[in-house]
Every structure is written in structure tokens, then in C-alpha cells.
Amino acid sequence: MSCRPPSAAPRPSRPIARPVLLTTLIHLTLAGALASAWTPAAQAQAQAGQAGLRHYAIPAGPLDAALARFVTESGVPLAAPPALVQGRQSPGLQGSFSAETALARLLDGSGLAATRGADGSYIVHPRSGGDSTVTLAPVAVTGFASDGATEGTGSYTTGATATATRLPLTLRETPQSVTVVTRQKMDDFALTDINDVLQSTSSVVVNSQGADGANFFSRGFALQMQYDGMMNPIGIGENNISPAPDSAYLDRVEVLQGAAGLLAGAGEPGGTVNLVRKRPTGQFQAQLEAQVGSWDKRRLVGDVSGPLVASGKVRGRAVALWDDSDTFVDHAYDNKKGFYGVVDADITPTTTIGASFQWQRNKGNNHLGVPTAPDGGDLRLRRSAFFAGANDGIDKEYRMYTVDLTQQLPAGWKLRASYSHNEAKADNASSYLYGTLDPATGNGLRLYQQLLKRDFSANSYDLHASGPVSLFGRDHELVFGVNASTLKARSRGYYGAGMPVDIYRFDADIPRLDGPLAPWSKPNETLQRGAYGVARLNLADPLKLILGTRVSGYEYRNEGVPTQKERGVVSPYAGLVYDIDGEHSAYVSYSDIFKPQDNLNASGGTVDPIVGKNYEIGLKGEYLGGRLNTSAALFRLEQTNLAQTDPSVPYDESNICKGYCYSASGLVVSKGVDLGINGELSPGWQLGAGYTYVHSAYAKGEDKGKPYAANTPDHLLRVYTTYRLPGTRWTIGGNVRAQSAISNSGDGYTIRQGSYTVVGLLAKYQVSRQAEIGLTVDNLFDRRYYSAVGDPWFYNFYGAPRRFALNLRYTL
Numbered sequence: 001m002s003c004r005p006p007s008a009a010p011r012p013s014r015p016i017a018r019p020v021l022l023t024t025l026i027h028l029t030l031a032g033a034l035a036s037a038w039t040p041a042a043q044a045q046a047q048a049g050q051a052g053l054r055h056y057a058i059p060a061g062p063l064d065a066a067l068a069r070f071v072t073e074s075g076v077p078l079a080a081p082p083a084l085v086q087g088r089q090s091p092g093l094q095g096s097f098s099a100e101t102a103l104a105r106l107l108d109g110s111g112l113a114a115t116r117g118a119d120g121s122y123i124v125h126p127r128s129g130g131d132s133t134v135t136l137a138p139v140a141v142t143g144f145a146s147d148g149a150t151e152g153t154g155s156y157t158t159g160a161t162a163t164a165t166r167l168p169l170t171l172r173e174t175p176q177s178v179t180v181v182t183r184q185k186m187d188d189f190a191l192t193d194i195n196d197v198l199q200s201t202s203s204v205v206v207n208s209q210g211a212d213g214a215n216f217f218s219r220g221f222a223l224q225m226q227y228d229g230m231m232n233p234i235g236i237g238e239n240n241i242s243p244a245p246d247s248a249y250l251d252r253v254e255v256l257q258g259a260a261g262l263l264a265g266a267g268e269p270g271g272t273v274n275l276v277r278k279r280p281t282g283q284f285q286a287q288l289e290a291q292v293g294s295w296d297k298r299r300l301v302g303d304v305s306g307p308l309v310a311s312g313k314v315r316g317r318a319v320a321l322w323d324d325s326d327t328f329v330d331h332a333y334d335n336k337k338g339f340y341g342v343v344d345a346d347i348t349p350t351t352t353i354g355a356s357f358q359w360q361r362n363k364g365n366n367h368l369g370v371p372t373a374p375d376g377g378d379l380r381l382r383r384s385a386f387f388a389g390a391n392d393g394i395d396k397e398y399r400m401y402t403v404d405l406t407q408q409l410p411a412g413w414k415l416r417a418s419y420s421h422n423e424a425k426a427d428n429a430s431s432y433l434y435g436t437l438d439p440a441t442g443n444g445l446r447l448y449q450q451l452l453k454r455d456f457s458a459n460s461y462d463l464h465a466s467g468p469v470s471l472f473g474r475d476h477e478l479v480f481g482v483n484a485s486t487l488k489a490r491s492r493g494y495y496g497a498g499m500p501v502d503i504y505r506f507d508a509d510i511p512r513l514d515g516p517l518a519p520w521s522k523p524n525e526t527l528q529r530g531a532y533g534v535a536r537l538n539l540a541d542p543l544k545l546i547l548g549t550r551v552s553g554y555e556y557r558n559e560g561v562p563t564q565k566e567r568g569v570v571s572p573y574a575g576l577v578y579d580i581d582g583e584h585s586a587y588v589s590y591s592d593i594f595k596p597q598d599n600l601n602a603s604g605g606t607v608d609p610i611v612g613k614n615y616e617i618g619l620k621g622e623y624l625g626g627r628l629n630t631s632a633a634l635f636r637l638e639q640t641n642l643a644q645t646d647p648s649v650p651y652d653e654s655n656i657c658k659g660y661c662y663s664a665s666g667l668v669v670s671k672g673v674d675l676g677i678n679g680e681l682s683p684g685w686q687l688g689a690g691y692t693y694v695h696s697a698y699a700k701g702e703d704k705g706k707p708y709a710a711n712t713p714d715h716l717l718r719v720y721t722t723y724r725l726p727g728t729r730w731t732i733g734g735n736v737r738a739q740s741a742i743s744n745s746g747d748g749y750t751i752r753q754g755s756y757t758v759v760g761l762l763a764k765y766q767v768s769r770q771a772e773i774g775l776t777v778d779n780l781f782d783r784r785y786y787s788a789v790g791d792p793w794f795y796n797f798y799g800a801p802r803r804f805a806l807n808l809r810y811t812l
Contacts, residue, residue, distance in 0.1 A: 054412065056102055059542065059579050060092035066106050066582075067124070068625025072159035072170070074099055080124035084112065094475050094538065150182035150252045151278060156688040156720075157629045157679035158182060162229065163254045163274045165534045165548060165573070166263060166464060166479045171629045172622040175546060175575030175587035176614075177257040177674045179203040183278075185688055186247050188722050189735060189762060190291065190776050190805050192299065192323065193244045194236055194253070198273065199737070202676070202690030202718040203255040207711065208788045208797050210366045214244065218257050219637050220670040220696030220709040221270035221612065227400065227420065228276055231264060233458040233487035233526065234398075234424050236275070241454055242424040243362035243396040248289075248301045248321045249340040251278045257674060258614035258635060261571035261593030263483070265528045265552045269593050269612025269637055277356070280315035280344050281305045286812040293805035297325040313346040327366075328801055330386040331508050334364040350408035358400040365393050368432045368794040371503060373439045376749035376792060379503075383784065383798040387503065388431035389449065389510040395427040413467030422458040429512055433793045434498070442505065445793065446498030449513035452520065453492045460485045464532075477536040484529035493520035524558040534573070542580075546589075548573035554596050566609055569594050588617045599643040599662035607664040613638045618674075628679035635672060642666025644701045666701035668708045670694055684724035684731075692716045711789055715740035715755075722762070729766040731774075734759065744789045751796060753786040758799065774807045 058069045064085045071078050076099045088110045093102055103114040103122060113127040148160040148168070158180045160168045171178055179201045181191070191197045195214050198204040205217040216223045225232045236245050247253075254276060259269040284306030291299040305317035323336040342356035367388035370381050404418040428451070435445040464481025494515040534548035550571040556564040575589035594609040601607050618633030641664035649661040672694035681687050693715055696708035715738075722733030738757040743750055759781060764774035779802045787799040 054097070054099070054102070056093045056097060058090075058093040058106065059582055060090060062582050063088040063090045063106070063110055063112075065622070065625050066090035066092060068627075069170075070102060070106060072626060074102065077121035078103075078114075078124070079121065080112075084124065084126070085110075088112070092541070094541075148252070148276070149279070150180070150184065153182070154184050154686075155627060155679060156182055156185050156686045157627065158252060158254075159626055161254050163226070163256045163272060164260070164262075165536075165546060165575075166229070166466065166481065166532075167477055167534060167536055167546070169536075170622065170626065171631070172585050172620040173544070173577060175577050175589035175618075176591065176616060177203070177618065177631060177633045177635070177676070179255040179257070179676060179690060180678065181253040181255075181688070183251055184686065185720060186250070187809070188686075188731075188733060188764070188774075189720060189760070190774075190807055191247055192291075193246050194273075194275070195244050197247055197250075197253050198255070200688070200718060200720055200735070201255060202692040202716045203257055203271075203674070204273070205712040205716065209795065210368050210797055212368065213241070216270075216273065217709065217712050218255070218270040219635065219672065219692075219694050220668075220712060221637070221639070222268035223255075223270045224260060224264045224267045224272045226264075226272055226274040228402070228418075229263075229274060230402075230418055230420050230460045230462055231483060231485045231528070232420075232422065232460065233485045233528075234422050234456050236273075241396070241426045241456055242398045243336070243360050245275060245398075246321055246323070246336065246338050246360060248303070248319050248338065249277050249358060250275055252276050258616060258637065259591045259593040259612045261552075261612075262532055262534070262548050262550050262573045262591060264593060265483075265485075265530050265550070265571075266554050266566075266569075266594055266596060266609075268595060269614060269639060277340065277342070277358075278303075278305070278317060278319065279354075280317040280342060282307065282312055282315060284812075288810045290808045291805055293325075294803035295326040295328055297805065299323040299325075308343070314343065315345075316343045317341065328384055328803075329367065330384050331388070331390040332364070332366045332386060334362060334366075336360065336362045352406045354402075354404045354406075356400075356402045358402075359398070361395070361397045363393065363395050365390070366430075368430065369788075369790060369796045370798065371433050371437055371445060371794070372749075372751055372792045372796055374437055374749060374792055376745075376751035377439075378786075379439060381503075383801055385506070386508055387433055387447070387501075387506060387794075388508065389429070389512060390508040391510065391512040392429045392431055392449075393512075394430070397425045399423045409465070409467065411467065413465060415465045416463070418460075418462045420460045422456075422460075424454075424456040426452070426454045428452045428454075431510070433501070433503075435793070437503065437792065442502045443500065445501055445503060447501045447510070448498045449496040449510075451494040451513055451515065451517060453517055454520075455490045456487065458485060458487045474538040476538050479534040480532075482529070482531045485527070487526040488523070489521075489525075490523045491520040492517035494518065522559040522561070524556065527553075527555040527557075529553045542578055544577045544579075546573070546575040546577070552594070554594075556596065556598075564596060564598055564606060566594070566596050569609065583623055584619065584621050586617075586619050590615055597641075597643050597662075597664070600657040601663060602646055602649050602657070602661045604656040607643050607662050608641050610639055610641045610664075613640065624680060628677070628681065630678075631674065631676045633674040635670075635674065637670040638699075639668040639670075640664075640666075642668065642701060666703075667699045668696060669699040670696035670708065672714075684726065685721070686723075687719075687721045689719040689721070690717075711742050711744045713739040713742050713755075722764075731762075731764040731766075733762045733764075735762075736760075742786075742789055744791070746791060749792050751786075751789040751792070753789055756783055756785045758783050758785075770811050772809045772811075774809075776805045776807065778803050778805075 090106045114122045114124050148158045162168045164176050199206045207215045225235050254274040257271040260272040286304045289301040301321045303319045308314045308316050319340040321338045326333045338360035340358045344354045400422045402420040407415040431449045433445045438444045462483040466479040496513045530550050530552040532550040537545040552569045554566040573591045577587045579585050592613045596609045599607050614637050616635045621630040643662040644666045646661040646663045676690040678688045717738040720735040724731045740755045743752040758779050760778045762776045782802040785799045788797045
């Protein structure tokens with residue numbers, strides 16, 4: 001077994017020959033970020049010395065699994081032949097030790113020993129009284145970085161995640177459903193933006209809104225968004241504001257399902273999407289990607305990373321992209337440019353600071369979907385049909401500046417402080433249909449034009465400390481922290497008069513609307529703050545109890561409207577994990593999250609916040625030293641306190657509620673099953689697959705018995721797999737996206753899309769050690785379907801027809 005995390009390579013003692021271009025790019029990035037906002041950087045990882053103490057929690061079990069876990073938690077390179085370690089057992093390890101002592105304890109009783117080489121790596125060999133200096137051939141097994149980084153691992157799974165509790169736990173140790181889309185999976189299937197990435201998992205339903213971006217749901221509810229574990233109040237690609245983030249910046253995407261109030265504060269109970277970005281590497285690397293595809297798709301990405309000084313104490317990375325494409329819809333197009341730069345610096349042996357700047361601008365045109373018959377029936381329009389102005393346009397721009405500091409403390413503790421500043425601007429000229437259609441003639445609808453200009457700015461803060469403690473003869477882990485966020489929003493708009501149109505003879509050559517912008521909504525500000533604490537208690541060797549809580553404050557200010565406040569809201573968290581053996585665990589957990597409401601009750605105050613409660617029980621497996629993870633979970637999610645009309649107070653515009661009064665008496669229940677398998681089934685065979693069943697319905701209140709989220713499917717299946725053909729340079733693969741029916745109903749109409757399956761294929765050829773060329777095909781059988789359904793006038797979108805993409809990747 002040979003385990004060498006990408007970030008753990010020893011630094012050379014001689015000067016490093018680094019490209020001038022890389023150094024110049026990174027220094028310009030840092031200077032620009034500092035000059036723009038004095039707020040740079042994103043998450044930097046501590047560079048702890050290999051000889052220092054580190055806390056370990058490795059259960060007893062197979063030796064090969066224990067050693068792989070050691071590499072994941074320590075970041076120390078390790079080599080051993082499979083024949084030597086397979087079939088042997090390890091007593092496990094609990095507590096804080098140096099790497100040498102930790103290995104000795106893991107190998108105790110196995111008849112093996114570990115010797116440290118001159119480069120800081122270790123080799124495992126038979127214990128003997130003679131010379132222990134041996135040379136062992138490595139095997140094709142890559143250990144995971146201790147921070148969970150997936151770049152360079154070639155895997156469809158990760159070694160660690162902290163999205164659920166801020167504790168760096170393996171997937172098997174985390175008592176909630178977590179899905180990770182790795183860098184390898186994104187590269188293999190050319191998943192170039194967050195919509196593609198999330199659509200590749202069974203955890204998330206991507207609801208396209210065309211010119212208005214996209215919304216993301218899990219278990220029937222909306223998802224919260226994070227960058228590098230930090231709250232992101234603006235969101236990603238939603239509400240017609242920020243462009244969908246490109247995947248070129250990302251190392252991985254983690255999806256936590258179920259209520260996530262412990263770290264997120266207020267929000268919906270669907271879960272959290274955490275976009276974890278690439279970090280600088282300790283050694284120089286560079287990559288160029290090019291893509292051409294259907295509808296005149298052209299894309300270029302450059303990624304350069306490495307040390308900026310000979311000692312390697314300052315490291316940087318720069319990613320630049322250009323992406324231009326028409327679409328299968330007439331007159332619709334998308335042009336995207338982006339840049340991401342990040343610097344990490346070890347200012348002392350125990351202190352690392354980081355700074356980053358990210359910018360992306362999307363310009364294009366799209367419509368708001370196709371109409372249906374008044375009763376919701378499909379009109380069988382061309383998938384390329386376009387119902388807007390050809391001269392309309394969308395211009396979205398996003399900037400993010402981050403800075404962070406990581407300080408190693410005595411006794412294995414760590415302190416981390418992070419700050420981010422985000423800005424999003426959207427300038428839209430769009431059009432939409434409305435009216436009553438006569439399907440026989442195509443008349444009856446009117447086209448309305450609008451201008452909308454929106455400006456958002458947000459700040460996020462997080463400070464937390466984590467580390468081990470010893471109590472009652474056992475070692476435990478703690479995290480304490482505070483975080484906060486602010487969001488300011490301003491919108492202006494202008495609406496034109498409607499014009500009659502014939503949808504069967506639609507002419508998109510319409511002058512672009514022009515007019516004075518007026519306030520579309522009043523300037524508003526949202527503030528969140530909270531303190532959280534988490535303890536992972538080692539009750540017994542196989543039994544861990546995770547307890548946590550958060551105390552939150554929430555405030556919403558809007559000009560001319562009374563300030564909405566929530567103080568001292570408590571969000572508890574509890575999870576119990578039992579290690580059945582060295583590969584399997586069972587868990588049960590509870591988490592919740594709150595969401596303020598602005599409806600007034602009979603007393604004139606706002607009704608109590610909605611509370612989303614997630615109950616979950618499951619089994620998880622971890623095989624092949626962590627290279628394959630499986631999960632199975634049953635869940636029940638309750639959203640309580642939904643505002644309902646108070647029948648005891650008649651409608652009266654002169655009453656204290658200015659009309660209807662409300663009570664917090666509604667209830668929605670969502671329940672179902674999550675199944676997942678991700679990682680390496682055998683050498684060269686990667687699989688990322690998942691199935692989700694979820695049914696959501698109103699359980700109390702005015703809508704009792706009605707579906708809650710009928711526009712999301714009850715059944716969702718995703719299978720993505722690749723296989724490297726033995727003895728060749730070829731990799732083949734494919735994907736299947738299948739789901740059950742979706743619908744949307746209103747006054748006199750129901751729009752329905754039946755169940756459907758979309759199949760894709762890929763083939764890659766390794767031209768040389770540096771160059772790879774690949775072909776992907778999506779919707780192989782050219783399935784016709786609605787990817788999203790809305791109203792009879794708009795928000796009904798056809799899925800993309802069959803499409804091809806040719807990808808070239810060259811790595812230095």
C-alpha cells in the first residue's frame with residue numbers, strides 16, 4: 001500500500017525553479033484583492049509538522065483500513081505492500097500522538113514495524129532485530145488528504161468532511177446523509193457549472209428558471225449555500241441575481257441533507273450545499289483544458305498552482321476561464337468569464353494565513369419557458385421555441401473576497417478565523433407571456449417586457465476553536481465558535497405594456513425595452529448571528545455521541561416596515577454512531593433549523609418561526625481503506641409552525657393585522673429513503689450512484705393531505721461510472737438520470753411531466769502522460785421531456801436534446 005496525499009509532499013531543500021507567470025499572477029491577485037476591499041482569502045489548511053502531536057480516532061479492525069485512515073488523518077506519506085498488511089489486524093488508536101508513535105501503536109501485535117525515511121515518509125516492513133532499512137514497491141492506492149481534498153486522488157469519494165458539525169469526520173463517522181461530488185467526477189463528465197454538478201446527485205433536485213437562474217431542493221425543501229464552510233447569504237445562481245458558479249474553481253461539492261441549523265442559522269430544512277474551492281499546492285502544477293461541443297460550445301480553462309518562494313512557505317494558485325455557447329433554444333446564448341486567485345502563507349511554523357479573490361461574469365439571453373394549453377396540456381412546441389425578445393439580455397456579475405487565519409495551538413487544538421465579502425449585480429432585460437391562450441389559433445397571450453436591476457452585498461464571519469480533551473480516561477473532541485452574516489439588497493425595475501402575440505408565428509425581433517428605473521422593492525438588510533458548540537464524546541470504543549447546539553439571533557430591516565427580530569433561538573443537534581465493526585456503522589440523529597415569518601397574529605406580533613426538524617436513522621459502510629463508501633438512511637422531516645389563516649379573526653382591513661390574521665399551526669411532513677454508493681469498486685472502476693425516495697405533504701392546516709412539493713419527483717436515481725480498460729489507455733463510462741413524475745397545479749390547470757430516463761456516455765483516451773482527450777454524449781436517445789414545470793404561461797422548460805462535447809486536458 002502506497003499512500004501519499006497530494007498536499008503532504010515534502011518540500012525540497014534546494015531552491016525551486018518556479019515559473020515567472022505563476023508568481024506574477026498570484027501576486028497581482030493578492031494585491032488586487034487587498035486594494036479592492038481589504039478583505040481577501042478563503043479556507044487555508046494548517047501545515048502542521050509531521051513530528052508534532054495529532055489527535056487520532058481510529059477504530060480497531062483490518063490493518064490495511066487502519067493504515068489508510070492514518071494517512072487520511074495525519075497527511076503523512078506511507079508505503080507498504082498489500083501482501084504484507086492484508087489479513088492482519090490493528091488494535092486501533094485513540095488520542096494525541098506523534099506520527100512515529102501512532103504508527104507503532106497501530107502496528108502493535110501485527111509483527112510489522114514502520115521506519116521513517118529521509119524525505120519524511122514511512123515504510124512498513126516485517127519486524128526484525130536486524131537492519132530495518134528496506135525498499136518497497138508502492139501500489140496504486142492513494143490516501144486522502146486530511147482536509148478532505150479530492151483533487152489528484154482519482155476518486156469519487158472523499159476522506160473527510162466537516163460540513164455537518166465542523167468536526168473533520170469521515171463519511172462513516174458523520175450521522176447524517178452526505179453526498180460528495182469530487183474533482184475527478186466533475187472532470188470525467190465535463191460538469192462545468194454548479195447546475196450540472198448538483199444534477200449528478202440523487203440528493204438534489206435542480207429546478208431551472210431559465211433567465212431567472214435555478215433553484216435547488218432536497219427532501220422537498222430549499223437548500224442553504226456555503227463557500228468553504230462559510231455562510232453565503234446571496235446564494236448561488238438563484239433569484240435572478242448571481243451567476244451559477246463555474247466548477248473550475250472547485251475541489252469538491254458537499255451536499256448535507258436534512259436540517260442544518262447548527263452552523264447555518266436560519267433557513268430551509270432541505271440541507272446545505274458547501275462549495276469547497278481548490279487550494280494552492282506545495283509543488284508546481286499547471287493544467288490547460290479546452291472543450292468544443294454542440295451549439296457552438298467553446299471553453300478554455302487554465303489552472304496554475306505552486307510555491308511562490310523557494311522555501312515553499314508561500315503558495316499560490318490562479319484559475320482563469322472563458323466559456324461561450326449558443327443553446328438549443330433560438331436566440332438564447334451564454335458567455336462566461338471568470339477568475340479565481342488564492343494565496344496561502346505560513347507566517348510561523350504554527351500560523352497560516354490565506355487570501356483569495358473570485359470573479360465571474362455571465363452575459364447572455366434566455367426566456368422564461370414555454371406556454372401550455374390553459375388546462376396545462378402540452379402543446380408539442382419545438383424544443384428550440386423562444387418566447388422573448390431577441391434583443392433582451394442578462395448581465396450577471398459576482399465578486400468574492402476572503403481572508404482567513406489558522407493557528408495551531410498546544411495540546412492538538414486549532415483556532416480558525418474567516419471572513420468573506422460578496423457582491424452580486426444583475427442587469428436583466430427580459431420578457432414573459434401572460435393571458436388566456438386559444439390553442440387552436442395561438443392567440444390570446446400577451447408578451448410583457450421588463451427591466452430589472454438588482455444589487456446585493458453580503459459579509460460573513462466565522463471564528464471557531466477545535467481540539468481534543470481527555471475525560472474519564474477517554475479522549476473526546478470539541479468545537480466552539482461564533483459566526484454571523486449580513487445581506488443588503490436593492491432592486492429597481494421598469495415594466496412595459498403587453499403586446500398581443502401568436503405563439504405559432506412568434507416573432508422575436510422586438511425592440512429592447514427602455515425606460516426609467518424605479519424602486520422595485522425597498523432596500524432591505526438581513527442580519528444573522530449565532531454561537532455554536534459541538535462535542536464528540538467517546539462513550540466506548542465502538543460508540544460515539546455527538547451533541548451540539550446553536551443560539552441564534554435574526555433581524556430583518558426594510559424601509560417603512562417594522563423590523564423583524566428573533567432572539568435566542570436554540571437549534572439543537574444530536575447524533576449517536578455505533579461502529580458495528582471496522583467497516584460498518586449504524587447511526588441515529590436529530591437536527592433542526594428555524595425560519596422567521598412576517599405574518600401577523602391576532603396580538604399584532606409576528607407568528608413564531610417555522611421549525612424544520614430532521615429525524616434520521618441509517619447504516620454506513622467504508623471499504624478498501626476508505627476508497628469506497630456506502631450509505632442507507634430513513635428520514636422524517638417535519639416543518640412545523642407554518643402560518644395559517646386564523647379562523648377566529650374575520651378579515652378586516654381595519655384590524656390589527658390589516659386584513660387576515662395568522663397562527664403558527666400548519667405542518668408539512670417529508671419522509672423517505674436515501675441510498676448511496678461512491679468510490680472505487682475495484683482498481684480502475686469508479687462509481688457514484690444514489691437513489692432517493694421522498695414524499696412531502698401537508699399534515700395539518702388548510703391544505704392537509706395535499707402534496708407539498710409536487711414539482712419535485714418522489715423518486716430520483718443517479719448513476720455515474722467510469723472504467724479504465726486494463727492494459728490500455730482507454731477509459732469508458734456512462735451515466736443514467738431517472739426520475740418519477742412531477743406536476744404543478746393551479747386554478748383549472750395541471751401541468752405534468754411523466755417519469756423519464758436520460759442516458760449519457762463517455763470515452764477517454766490517455767494520449768500521453770500529460771495529455772488526455774475525451775468525448776461525452778448526453779441524452780443519448782434524445783429523450784423529449786420537461787426538466788421543470790410551472791404555470792400555463794411560463795417556467796416550463798424542455799430538457800436539452802442530444803448533445804456532444806469533445807474535451808482536451810493537458811497537464812504539466
